Amino acid sequence: MAMDLPVGFRFAGVACGIKSRVGANDVAVIVSDEECTAAGVYTTNQVVAAPVVLSRSRTPTERCRGLVINSGNANACTGTRGMADAQAMAQLAAKEYARNFPSQDKGADEQWIVMSTGIIGRFLPMEKIQSGIEAAMSSLGTDEKAFLAANDGIMTTDAFRKIGVRNLSLPSGKSIRLVGMAKGAGMIGPRMATMLGCLVTDARLSAKTAQQILQRTADKSFNCISVEGHMSTNDSLVLLAAKPTIENPALDQADEATFAAALTDLAIEIAKMIPDDGEGATHLIEIAIQGAKNEGDADQIARTVAMSNLVKTAITGGDPNWGRIVSAVGYAGVPIEANVLSLHLNDIHLFDRGEPLPFDAKTVSQSIRASKLTRILLKVGSGHGTATHWTSDLNAEYVRFNSEYTT
């Protein structure tokens, strides 16, 4: 893959020793050559990591300088010292950026967005972080190698990279570039599922537009995935974009719509890689809901089915025990029409308007076993609300990894 990176952004990732595995990147920076637009969507957990508190207060903005990220330690549940450490990360980023790019306006600490992922409840090793930020800021690049190094710096237990790229010709004729990276919810090692995602584009967007587009994108992608459904203290999804100027104004309405569709498409592509890489997962499960009262209800039903251990283990075992799926629909806490409720599993019709259908168990089982992807389609009523979620199956491997004593 020859990646065509967004113009005006630089990437770096280095190893500074936060992670125990020698040489594993654990600090990443993404900087903008000029002040840029930044939008952010964060965890809604009330127990929230210091970097999230900081970054949430700094987005949306049109005066962002860049992102500074560490993996291997979440800086969550670390109290007042944790907040000081997150602020120190931004200060170090500002200082090191100024040292490496003396011709640039120095900028302020508040222009940096901070993200952390890893184990909860431990203080950041600030000496290592400092050496990491110093090394990263002096190795910034604009090529694929630099982008991949940055991506590797946000990963924790991911088995594979979760990245994607789009080059778009917008209706006005403009060409723009869009790249994305995310870290998954593998659970070995630091073993806390925290999702970080960065989307970077040279499309020009106002802060307000960027925030709106990012929220809609998140609701269709990163908010529709789960591994075990434990909401993290650190989830952060940030969009960096070029900022509008008098010479280079923001995208017009038609361009904006095309851009937003491409961003959502890319985000879904990357988001699906996370449950696909779930700990020990042998299946990626797609749960499509139709006929709910509205999109919010459909989303809630999809989420409830996705979080059922009984649904997940049935898919793991290739077991056509469809009662587990249908029964999960009924406790999602939103109204359904029981006499409309229907289920297709891998296109096989199993339950029709409240009545069980005869089926060949062996055929259903084989269809589950034959593919990494299992598709669940539920019609829950006669409304227009739809949603699609993706999750991992639940495997004895997951339990083993997450119950191994490694602290």
Add this chain to the structure above:
Amino acid sequence: MAMDLPVGFRFAGVACGIKSRVGANDVAVIVSDEECTAAGVYTTNQVVAAPVVLSRSRTPTERCRGLVINSGNANACTGTRGMADAQAMAQLAAKEYARNFPSQDKGADEQWIVMSTGIIGRFLPMEKIQSGIEAAMSSLGTDEKAFLAANDGIMTTDAFRKIGVRNLSLPSGKSIRLVGMAKGAGMIGPRMATMLGCLVTDARLSAKTAQQILQRTADKSFNCISVEGHMSTNDSLVLLAAKPTIENPALDQADEATFAAALTDLAIEIAKMIPDDGEGATHLIEIAIQGAKNEGDADQIARTVAMSNLVKTAITGGDPNWGRIVSAVGYAGVPIEANVLSLHLNDIHLFDRGEPLPFDAKTVSQSIRASKLTRILLKVGSGHGTATHWTSDLNAEYVRFNSEYTT
């Protein structure tokens, strides 16, 4: 244990071949010599089994004749035929009761409460059910053996019996008897977690009082337990009590309070046996919440912590990864005070008012490993709301059992 059973009730349990294991009881009946009071608390799942629809419409009442129960098949998601089958179970119970007790008033089908548990989505084998009800009604007894036979008829994959008994002297001097039985959420075999519970007493209660007391009891006991948190289509908890007459009026207020406390105590004792017998479980986890805004909020937080696979697997592994517990509090969907949030694990103070405390990981780990019971105590704010929940840990065994293809 010599059980002193409530006066005026008869019990039976028989094997009729619904379960594949030869000789395993799968039909139970509990009958009252006179019309009795019955109260019921049922699943709130919108996808609900036929027997629940039927029984829900028949309680509370003071004209109940008894319960007819089968295990091995939930009669859920079985549409119109399922509803007819549930009604047929009540008809068979009424007919066979009348045949065996010709001196009694014949009674109506509507006076029978029906309960089913087992796999979802299969039609009941009505010939077997009929022979089972016939056999049960002709083998009714008032002794411990009959009670245990009935209990065994409601079990599915339980590794041990979940029963309890109380003999009470009430403030007025009256003596009353109270027995309870429940089936657990073991998941091998039929593999659908459905909870059935029956509480039987010769205390005299009006239908209204019985219903109020039972709901409060359920909220403190069977509604506070989980194994994997998948809400069943069949959960039913029924209280049978003697009905008030002119000669024998209902309990007075002081007696009623004593009775209600004993009922709740017995129900908690039995309910805790269910996660204790969770599939593959090596720990019973007790989650106590203090300082919530109100009891409802405390309940919601306890439930959320109890449902986290990451909390469960940490306990399985004796891993003092307390960030998993604290972070689950924050996404319960009810307000907490993050600067008050504190955690004790087995009386060891790990997190104090938003700040991590130094601790010896080995000591915490050993305290988890040393006992079947793990105690989590969370202070989540400065309110007066408290709640206690109980759940199983999550073990590779659970996953294996529930992903084995046996359909």
